[in-house]
Amino acid sequence: xxxxxxxxxxxxxxxxxxxxxxxxxxxxxxxxxxxxxxxxxxxxxxxxxxxxxxxxxxxxxxxxxxxxxxxxxxxxxxxxxxxxxxxxxxxxxxxxxxxxxxxxxxxxxxxxxxxxxxxxxxxxxxxxxxxxxxxxxxxxxxxxxxxxxxxxxxxxxxxxxxxxxxxxxxxxxxxxxxxxxxxxxxxxxxxxxxxxxxxxxxxxxxxxxxxxxxxxxxxxxxxxxxxxxxxxxxxxxxxxxxxxxx
Numbered sequence: 001x002x003x004x005x006x007x008x009x010x011x012x013x014x015x016x017x018x019x020x021x022x023x024x025x026x027x028x029x030x031x032x033x034x035x036x037x038x039x040x041x042x043x044x045x046x047x048x049x050x051x052x053x054x055x056x057x058x059x060x061x062x063x064x065x066x067x068x069x070x071x072x073x074x075x076x077x078x079x080x081x082x083x084x085x086x087x088x089x090x091x092x093x094x095x096x097x098x099x100x101x102x103x104x105x106x107x108x109x110x111x112x113x114x115x116x117x118x119x120x121x122x123x124x125x126x127x128x129x130x131x132x133x134x135x136x137x138x139x140x141x142x143x144x145x146x147x148x149x150x151x152x153x154x155x156x157x158x159x160x161x162x163x164x165x166x167x168x169x170x171x172x173x174x175x176x177x178x179x180x181x182x183x184x185x186x187x188x189x190x191x192x193x194x195x196x197x198x199x200x201x202x203x204x205x206x207x208x209x210x211x212x213x214x215x216x217x218x219x220x221x222x223x224x225x226x227x228x229x230x231x232x233x234x235x236x237x238x239x240x241x242x243x244x245x246x
Contacts, residue, residue, distance in 0.1 A: 003034040010084055014077040024058040024073040033097055046088035055080035066221040102179050105226045109182040112222055113157045115215040116190035120150045122210055123197035146196050153189040160185060177239040184232040191219040
């Protein structure tokens with residue numbers, strides 16, 4: 001957290017940079033989290049920064065090979081003057097931001113399974129239609145094994161997301177560790193399903209005529225964002241053992 005907000009009369013002056021911000025190149029406003037002056041974690045506040053404020057720039061990030069349907073950019077703050085009324089004084093620290101991230105991770109656990117289902121449906125249709133040596137590819141044992149493995153993992157991931165959704169509905173929330181487990185498992189299996197289905201399509205698997213390569217590349221990013229696979233591993237390891245490895 002290197003972004004700083006320094007009080008200047010009735011305003012704050014924000015300086016710092018943020019990377020990989022979805023929609024930043026054309027947004028009308030950003031919510032920026034920054035430490036106030038030289039304070040610690042307890043000093044963190046959210047600030048509404050509006051388009052047109054001096055010192056606020058949002059350059060695009062070019063050359064993405066994943067998540068290409070959305071614009072992604074930086075947020076560059078150079079002594080950006082923000083009125084004090086734009087600060088979230090009632091929500092100090094990162095609690096509010098992290099609660100939002102928890103909701104996003106839970107949504108990702110569902111969305112990843114949807115991508116996996118699309119890949120499997122494509123692979124089943126393709127292998128039924130693709131004739132090799134006079135028979136459909138889907139008649140081959142090794143092809144059927146791959147399809148079955150994919151279907152099996154999708155069903156398990158679906159059930160996990162559904163289970164935690166019911167708990168969330170009943171209790172009003174799920175724990176961060178439960179969300180970590182769901183996100184970690186479902187994204188990992190969905191990425192493996194996408195890779196397997198890309199393999200089943202052969203050379204056609206890299207064509208945008210089929211959705212598989214698009215899902216696969218997107219899932220490569222999802223594996224990393226909203227908490228990397230490895231960090232969710234450590235979150236769950238701490239929950240299981242009571243020992244922090246980070």
